[in-house]
Amino acid sequence: MTAPYLDRVALRGCPTQPTPLTLGTWGVMTDAYQDVLTDAAFQELVVYAYKLGIRSFDLALLWDGERAMRLLAEALGPETASCFFFLRAGRLPTGKPNAPITADFGLRALRPHVERARELLGVGRIDMLLLHAPPRTLVERGETMQSLDELRSEELVHAIGLSTTSGAVALTALEQGFACAAMPYNALQTHAVRELDEGFPVVGDESPRCVLAPSPLLHGVMPARIPAGHVYPPGDHRRDRWTEDALRTRIYHARALAGLAKRHTDNARKSETYIPDLTALALRFALSHPRVASVAIGPRTTKQLALLMDSVNEADPLALDAETLREIETRLASAGA
Numbered sequence: 001m002t003a004p005y006l007d008r009v010a011l012r013g014c015p016t017q018p019t020p021l022t023l024g025t026w027g028v029m030t031d032a033y034q035d036v037l038t039d040a041a042f043q044e045l046v047v048y049a050y051k052l053g054i055r056s057f058d059l060a061l062l063w064d065g066e067r068a069m070r071l072l073a074e075a076l077g078p079e080t081a082s083c084f085f086f087l088r089a090g091r092l093p094t095g096k097p098n099a100p101i102t103a104d105f106g107l108r109a110l111r112p113h114v115e116r117a118r119e120l121l122g123v124g125r126i127d128m129l130l131l132h133a134p135p136r137t138l139v140e141r142g143e144t145m146q147s148l149d150e151l152r153s154e155e156l157v158h159a160i161g162l163s164t165t166s167g168a169v170a171l172t173a174l175e176q177g178f179a180c181a182a183m184p185y186n187a188l189q190t191h192a193v194r195e196l197d198e199g200f201p202v203v204g205d206e207s208p209r210c211v212l213a214p215s216p217l218l219h220g221v222m223p224a225r226i227p228a229g230h231v232y233p234p235g236d237h238r239r240d241r242w243t244e245d246a247l248r249t250r251i252y253h254a255r256a257l258a259g260l261a262k263r264h265t266d267n268a269r270k271s272e273t274y275i276p277d278l279t280a281l282a283l284r285f286a287l288s289h290p291r292v293a294s295v296a297i298g299p300r301t302t303k304q305l306a307l308l309m310d311s312v313n314e315a316d317p318l319a320l321d322a323e324t325l326r327e328i329e330t331r332l333a334s335a336g337a
Contacts (some may be wrong), residue, residue: 013159018056167195
């Protein structure tokens, strides 16, 4: 897996950098897709990801993080030292049915979780501590970052960021000294990153990469293989996420891009213009943005992971060319997106 786009300025404060693709754990360690992976299935996925060149992992205390860290460390052993870990912290389940999630982003609450994560993973420092969806009012307070900076001075973490769905919150965080924002970015969901760009313009090659982009396939919509009238089963998060009309609209917008895939001959397989399918288009779209440090993918099986990796391994460079990016924008605008 080549990463020529990483030649630009990297995530601030991190001596090790994430790989272009990061293995996410939300979809496998929670019941978002009805069932949670078994220990063996999760470890098989982790080992296969490492074998294919993925060295970065997106973990969260809220997503049964301690279990994920324990299993990951057992699977990779000493190889965890060569990996990059995003750790989302500050939100925890109460452990009681239908009880609200507890949130505490204070230094006193976060420190023991960071120390426990280091112990479970067998690493000296956590690469990127992400406050898990903190309220904007907390981000705006300058003393928040000043307080958390103790975790860096104590050599518990390399850098501190946050997760958010708001470009305005991400912009405020970066202005306050946060190094990274985990925020959705895909061809059908660009508003948050564009909002960030408006307040924090990219200037040549000197602007640091600061975005971890989850959901590049918009929870499976981007491949556009979902049949018309599809209804997700009870327990699948997508059933509650979108109405039937909203899902139909997103599929329509995704299919508007279908003509960009497979439009080139096999003679162009190794060229930057070869796009075998919508999955490849979606992943490379997210990787093309100069803010994006890594894209978090959520395969649940090794077969799904292999297909995702194949879709980008054909490309060199990973970033889409300017003409294709313009055509994506034009097609989506014509479709009413």
